Amino acid sequence: MSSNLKRPRRRLKLAGPAAATAAALSLTVGGLAAQPAAAAPTETLSVDLGQSTGDFRGGATGTLYGLGDDGVPSQSVLNGARITNTSQKPPQGAQHPNGDALDVESSFFAAGGKDLYVYIQDEYPDWAYNGGKRPSDANSDGEWDYLPIIRSVAEKIATQSEHPENYIFIPFNEPDAGNWYPDWANQKDQFLADWSAAYQAIQDVYAAHGLPKAKIGGPGDAWWHQDRSTDFLAFAKEKNQLPDVFIWHELGTSNLATFRGHFAEYKQILSAQGLPDIPVNITEYGMLRDMGVPGQLVQWMSMFEDAKVDAQTAYWNYAGNLSDNSSRNNGANGGWWMFKWYGDLTGSTTVKVTPPQLNAPDTLQGIAAVDTAKKKATVLLGGGSSDVNVSVAGIDKNVFGNSVDVRVRADRLNGAEGASLQPPVIVSTQARVKDGKIAVTVPNNDRYSAYRLEITPAQAEQQPVASDLVNSTEAENTNLTDATVYNQDPSREWSFMASAGKDVGSFNRSTSAATWEVTVPRNGTYRLSVLAGANQRPGQHALLVDGTFNQLIKYSAGLSWTYRGTTEATVALTAGTHTLSLRASKDGSTLLPGADITLDRFDLFDITGGEQAVYPADEARLAGGAQLSYAKKDTAGTAQLSGNGTATFFASTAEPGYYDITTHYTTSGASALKLAVNGRPVTLPAATRSGTWDSAVRVFLPQGINELTVSAPSGALVHDITTLRGADQKNADSDASNVFRSEAEALPRAGAAAVQTAGPGSNGSADAAGVVRDVGYIGNGAGNTLSVPRPAGFGAGEYQLVLGAANADKSAAINYNPQVISRFVDVTEQGGSTVRGAMRHNYAWNSYWDKTIPLSLDTDGGTLVLGNARAYAPNIDTVTLAKFTTGTPTTVRK
Structure with a gap:
């Protein structure tokens, strides 16, 4: 590590509530003009910490086909989202090309997953299954033709799974909606008989292998039916074949x-029939408009958590992106942060929340929980369009004290493929507890945003209100030329939502332009983030600053014009007001390739001091006996670690590259801090005596979510972890002694691997002539490879391999889902081992995403060979081999 590394200035204790509240209320979420707090309408969300509603269940962020393959989504994304239940297809099922339960079980259970459901009927390729008709006995062998399928699925799980006891079989999916039994009056007896046969077939397979009783879920109706449910439960009770989970x-x-109301009717049926409390899983919920939208998701989650049921987001598009709630290969969108916030409540007790309206769609709703061991109360809220007065009662002074710290973070809609960094702090204040009560105003004018409000005892250090977002402008509010504003009505359930409900399209003429003004506080470097949608191919726009061409903005391809993501560009600006303009032509006459992009929102961030994020200890996930400490004023709010105790932080990065990771902690004596980055240990110098310390190390991180785990076997109080990427870190990226980078076409090839020219508008890396080339036809045979010779100085050790890669592979259209295929690349070190990397579908063969593969190299110079003997690897545009860490780690007493 370079000796001039400086830790960001410590946060100062704010003078009191007034300073933080005033700062927070002047901020607007969503980029609309700021208004005085007094002028804004408010809604009240009432929370009573003294009225428990039960243990936190945490099952409302289940997914249907949320996992695609082993490594899709990445383990860090899956760990952070804390998915407890998922439904997948049976092994080798024909309904989809990925989502196989056995392929994803390892990553699912490693991430803390509990229940893995299998849709047995997804063995069929068509929708509705078998043409919508119940199979017959086509072979005239006296056995229903579906039973061998059921036995085969159960047999594979029983014999090939590492965790067959954690599977739940679903024999029937939406039997009421065109799948074999829609006419209850005339098909009831057949369905009930078939349930009995299916149930027994599964149990027979498990019994034959000496396994415990198999778990089975049903009936699986597409919507609630009181009559069908009543009849089904009565029959199942009589036959002693009750479902383990009601679906x-x-x-x-x-x-x-x-x-x-449906859930109340269900409970009444159980009571009337003298049945035990059979748990519920709503195995599909929500529409396209809900996915990836924090303010929508919180409404569903609050409802299901209130009922203490599990529930799974519906599968409308791709397997492997948590139902549109994660982005790219390793990234978070706004939906992912909502998943994580919800999962962070594990171990707490939920409490009573009273919204302005209950059971009213598209209104303010919330979840609240108390963790007395952590001395923390959390409120998740969203769905309204007005400022929110969060009225909190029942605050126990024996737990929280007479004065509490309050922190609010905002999670915005950022598109399905949007790169969402750490949600910013918008309120940071202290409040006096009077009669067990406080009131906090959460500034809000965005129905698509969600917020996390946390209450703790007074801490040694408060987080400041974020100030790096200097401008946020909706595309429809810019000066438009030859472009059209479209209203993305939220009532259209089959549409993806746009920020502020509108976007700009028909941006398809050489004169099309969106122009707006920004005012920046200082001379420096700024990051422009464009929320936009590209339809099945990448595209380009020209960015002009004050009328002068600055750079080309290159967009990645997307599913559609409204399946949005973010594109980033770095711009140098002087202090004052500037005019920014995105145009479909660089010269005003020649249309740029792929310029017909949907524009939604423009965010400008001040990164002059670098991209910095601070992750406080009270937001970490603690394990192994670790706990938050409030024993002393100067260390209040720290994570007390010793022995096997750990604190895990999920850090989000804007781009791959070197970041300085600094852990701030206090010791009572000599102590060695341990750090693991995405599971890989990083050595830090020990603290030699008591004091407050900063241990820092420079690590090459992938874009997206990174799991940082800290431990201190000899004891430490961890205040926070900071990630920082600035000019110095980027210089480390360009240092040839740290990073080897090459265009793929310049590397040795073998077999059928071939150089090919990317199509117009590619967002890949161009050569000196402006042409983008990649290497395709890698794999699908052991001899078809791309090789990466190791440069001098890149001996045995820890590395990151970053591939700029494209994968637009799909199988033939079978039903309404895009039948996407993940591609895999095997990286073999000659004389060493092989590591496999997974690349999810990314919409177009000339659109490239970064895929980072961790490597532990054993030889001093063995060539890296990229291939895949069994199937094609992704097309590769660029190859980057970076040392995992660089410089000298430091531990400095503060």
Whole structure:
């Protein structure tokens, strides 16, 4: 590590509530003009910490086909999202090309997953299954033709799974909606007989292998039916074949109003029939408009957590991106942060929340929980369009004291493929507890945003209100030329939502332009983030600053014009007001390739001091006996670690490259801090005596989510972890002694691997002539490879291999889902081992995403060979081999 590394200035203790509140209320979320707090309408969300509603269940962020393959999504993304339950297809099922339960079980259970459901009927390729008709006995062998399928699926799970006891079989999916039994009056007896046969077939397979009783879920209806449910439960009780989990779906917007009534009817049926409390899983919920949208998701989650049921986001697009709630190969969107916040409540007790309206779609809703061991209360809220007065009662002074710290973070809609960094702090204040009560105003004018409000005893250090976002402008509010504003009505359930409800399209003429003004506080470097949608191919726009061409903005391809993501560009600006303009032509006459991009929102961030994020200890996930400490004023709010105790932080990065990771901690004596980055240990110098210390190391991190785990076997109080990427760190990227970078076409090839020219508008790396080339036809045979010779100085050790790669592979259209295929690349070190990397579908063969593969190299110079003997690898544009760490780690007493 370079000797001039400086830790960011410590946060100062704020003078009191007034300073932080004033700062927070002047901020607007969503980029609309700021207004005085007094002028803004407010809604009240009432929380009573003294009225428990039960143990936190945490099952409302289940997914249907949220996992695609081993490594899709990445382990860090999956760990942070804390998915407890998922439904997948049976082994080698024909309904989709990926999502196989056995392929994803390792990553699912490693991430703390509990229940892995299997849709047995997804053995069929078509939708509705078998043409919508119940199979017959086509072979005239006296046995129903579906039973051998059921036995085969159960047999594979029983014999090939490492955790067959954690599977739940779903024999029937939406039997009421065109899948074999829609006419209950005339098909009831057949369905009940078939349930009995399916149930027994599964149990027979498990018994034959000496396994415990198999778990089975049903009936699986597409919506709630009181009559069908009553008949089904009565029959199952009589036959002693009750489901282990009762299943139905709640998909449409109206179900935000009706679910609680349906659940009450279900409980009444159980009571009337003298049945035990059979747990519920709503194995599909929500529409396209809900996915990836924090303010929508919190409404569903609050409803299901209130009922203490599990629930799974519906599968409308791709397997492997948590139902549109994660981005790219390793990234977070706004939905992912909502998943994580919800999962962070594990171990707490939920408490009573009273929203302005209950059972009213698209309104302010919330979840609240208390963790007395951590001395923390959390409120997750969103869905309204006005400032929120969060009225909190029942604060126990024996737990929280007479004065509390309050911190609010904002999580915005950022597109399905948007790169969402750490949600910013928008309120940071102290409040006096009076009669067990406080009130906090959360500034809000964005129905698509969600917020996390946390209450703790007074801490040694408060987080400041974020100030790096200097401008946020909706595309529809810019000066537009030859472009059209479109209203993305949230009532259209099959549409993806746009920031502020509108976007700009038909940006398809050489004169098309969006122009707006920004005012920046100082001379420096700024990051422009463009939220936009590209339809199945990448595209380009010209960015002009004050009328002068600055650079080309290159967009990645997307599913559609409204399946949005973020594109980043770095711009140098002087203090004052500037005019920014995105145009479809660089010269005003020649249309740029792929310029017909949907524009949604423009965010400008001040990164003059570098991209910095601070992750406080009270937001970490603690394990192994670690706990938050408030024993002393100067270390209040720290994570007390010793022995096997750990604190895990999930850090989000804007781009791959070197970051300085600094852990700030206090010791009572000599102590060695341990750090693991995405599971890989990093050595830090020990603290030699008592004091407060900063241990820092420079690590090459992938873009997206990174799991940072800290431990201190001899004891330490961890205040926080900071990640910082600035000019010095970027210089480390360009240092040839740290990083080897090459265009793929310049590397040795073998067999059928071939150089090919990318199509117009590619977002890949161009050569001196402006042409983008990649290497395709890698794999699908052991001899078809791309090799990376190791340069001098790149001996045995820890590395990151970053591939700029494209994968637009799909199987033939079978049903309404895009049948995407993950591709894998095997990286073999000659004389060493092989590591496999997974690349999810990214929409176009000339659109490239970064895929980072960790490598532990054993030889001093063995060539790296990229291939895949069994199938094609992704097309590769660029190859970067970076040392995992660089410089000298430091531990400095503060």
